[in-house]
Amino acid sequence: MTAIVLTGGIVFDDDSGEMVPDRAIAIDEDGLIEAIGDDAPMLREIRASSPGVRIIDLDGRYVTPGLINMHVHLGLALPGTAGDLVNQSGDADLLMIMANSARQSLHAGVTTARLVGESRYLDFALRRGIEAGAIVGPRLFTAGHALCCTGGHGWDADALEGDGADDFRRLTRLQLRAGADLIKMCVSGGIAGEHETITTPQLFDDEMAAIIQVAHDWGRKVTAHAGPSETLERAIRLGLDCVEHGYELTDAVTKLMAERGVWYVPTITVSRCREFFEAQGVPDWMMQRALSAGPRHWESLQHAIRNGVPIAMGTDMPPAAAYDGTTATVREMEFMVEAGMTDAAVLRSATSSAAELLGSDTVGRIAVGMHADFVAMHGDPTGDISALRGIDWVMKSGRVHRDDRAGIAA
Numbered sequence: 001m002t003a004i005v006l007t008g009g010i011v012f013d014d015d016s017g018e019m020v021p022d023r024a025i026a027i028d029e030d031g032l033i034e035a036i037g038d039d040a041p042m043l044r045e046i047r048a049s050s051p052g053v054r055i056i057d058l059d060g061r062y063v064t065p066g067l068i069n070m071h072v073h074l075g076l077a078l079p080g081t082a083g084d085l086v087n088q089s090g091d092a093d094l095l096m097i098m099a100n101s102a103r104q105s106l107h108a109g110v111t112t113a114r115l116v117g118e119s120r121y122l123d124f125a126l127r128r129g130i131e132a133g134a135i136v137g138p139r140l141f142t143a144g145h146a147l148c149c150t151g152g153h154g155w156d157a158d159a160l161e162g163d164g165a166d167d168f169r170r171l172t173r174l175q176l177r178a179g180a181d182l183i184k185m186c187v188s189g190g191i192a193g194e195h196e197t198i199t200t201p202q203l204f205d206d207e208m209a210a211i212i213q214v215a216h217d218w219g220r221k222v223t224a225h226a227g228p229s230e231t232l233e234r235a236i237r238l239g240l241d242c243v244e245h246g247y248e249l250t251d252a253v254t255k256l257m258a259e260r261g262v263w264y265v266p267t268i269t270v271s272r273c274r275e276f277f278e279a280q281g282v283p284d285w286m287m288q289r290a291l292s293a294g295p296r297h298w299e300s301l302q303h304a305i306r307n308g309v310p311i312a313m314g315t316d317m318p319p320a321a322a323y324d325g326t327t328a329t330v331r332e333m334e335f336m337v338e339a340g341m342t343d344a345a346v347l348r349s350a351t352s353s354a355a356e357l358l359g360s361d362t363v364g365r366i367a368v369g370m371h372a373d374f375v376a377m378h379g380d381p382t383g384d385i386s387a388l389r390g391i392d393w394v395m396k397s398g399r400v401h402r403d404d405r406a407g408i409a410a
Helices: 039-049 081-087 091-107 122-131 165-178 205-217 229-237 251-260 274-280 284-292 294-306 328-339 343-349 352-358 385-390
Strands: 002-013 018-028 033-038 054-057 062-065 067-072 110-115 139-142 146-149 159-162 182-186 221-228 242-248 263-265 374-377 393-396 399-403
Touching: 002 033, 002 039, 018 039, 018 062, 033 039, 062 067, 067 352, 081 274, 091 110, 091 122, 091 393, 091 399, 110 352, 110 393, 122 139, 146 165, 159 165, 165 182, 165 205, 182 205, 205 221, 205 229, 221 229, 229 242, 229 251, 242 294, 251 263, 251 294, 274 284, 284 294, 294 328, 328 343, 328 385, 343 352, 343 385, 374 385
Parallel strands: 002 054, 002 062, 067 110, 110 139, 146 159, 146 182, 182 221, 221 242, 242 263
Antiparallel strands: 002 018, 018 033, 062 374, 374 393, 393 399
16 A cells, blocks of 8 residues: 655656656555656545555655665774774674664665675674664665685774685685675775785685685675786686775776676775874874875776776765765765766666666666665756755655654654
8 A cells, every 4th residue: 555655856767867857656555666657646646545645745856766885884993093992892882883874874865785894793683673673774785794815804804814715615605604695805905904005916716716606606796805907807707796996907907897797886985085084093004005096096997987897886984974075975976977977877876786786676766666765855966966965855665764854864
């Protein structure tokens, strides 16, 4: 039965890439989109058949699918003072930290998040809590622990260490046993490892092949934390599905990614977010490494755009973190436009394209049968992605979680 009707919205149509005015959206009791149609006639019909239906007037706002952030760590623990506090927390304390970050992410318009490395298997407990309605947060897809070599990237944060193909088969199966939706492996160094560089190769071919084969056998995709193209090319030829960061992608490797359909989540914010690093109290060596990687990271994103690599939006920063007068999520999308993507393509990178990478056919689009996940704002993000700075209304699965007009932030 129809439970809610949204009326008065200008609604994003993913197929055309345009905003369609005067649309009504009917939502059923399960929080799914039941019907979409012209505002006035559809509203009359529903009022006649369901007199008790709740009507929400969006008053001319632009409506898009809820945003999907594809690179999230809800229990982020970077080197430094803030990360030390997270690492010293007990399980209950860390779960509360993660739950608070989840709630803030949802209020920022992120209705679905892809977790790419958490610790102590608490992400699975959090996912269960959100699904049960006990915790407020985005719909979660999670990799569980990331996988790295001994002393490799993330060993002191969210990654499990292994050495040799058999070790990595077992670690992969442990994540699958816990309920992982995808697998993440760290094939090179990064900006947050003190005793490595971005270009340090960290997995041998047989180790990467073992992870990929097990994950694919179980129907899961594999994504790689990766810096240099040389190491990444080996992983791609072994069947890798997605690349995180890609700090030093070449023109040639992005052409290979496009040819093989390998996705890219650039997280361009992490090599240009000095204020966030300062607030986290990260050590000077990490800040300098991250910021100095910025120009080459930007060039990598432009290679990917030019060569037609499929791109999904992800921040690596907490989705709701304050950044240049907005959130990290919106700032990431602005950077992607500045690098050469169209506004509509960037919007898709955080909605339908992201859903394609997730392998989900129930999120990322405004269509019958989809989850009723929406954000609304006064400006048109297909004409200027910065309109997302004005998000003032968020719905997930038919429940309003933010309405600035009514003072709702639930």
